[in-house]
Amino acid sequence: MHVKTKDTVIVITGKDKGKKGKIIASFPKLNRVTVEGVNTVTKHQKSRNAMQPGGIIHKDMPIDASNVMLVCPKCGKATRVSHKIEKAVGDDGKARRNMIRVCKKCGAEID
DSSP, X not given: OOOOTTOEEEEOSSTTTTOEEEEEEEETTTTEEEETTSSEEEEEEOOOSSSSXXXXXXXXXXXXXXXXXXEXXXXXXXXXXXXXXXXXXXXXXOEEEEEEEEETTTOOBOO
């Protein structure tokens, strides 16, 4: 998946098109993400006990990950994500490869 939890994204299609928000939760197996303030539904909840009162609750529901685009933290534009391979040496002396997400517009590292 091209986005992770705590990334800032913009919605590119659907009823909330153009809204920006931070990813609260991601579900890679389902290819869905929950973005704060996007795809909000109203739920009428019954009172369970004195500590949990009833009422109308607004809840953010997941949307498909293909409907959001990552916002670059450096240039502030919506961008597609490319990957750069960085070679590093681990603690045990073995060579490791790290995949770093990179902005396609300005070339800044996202991770």
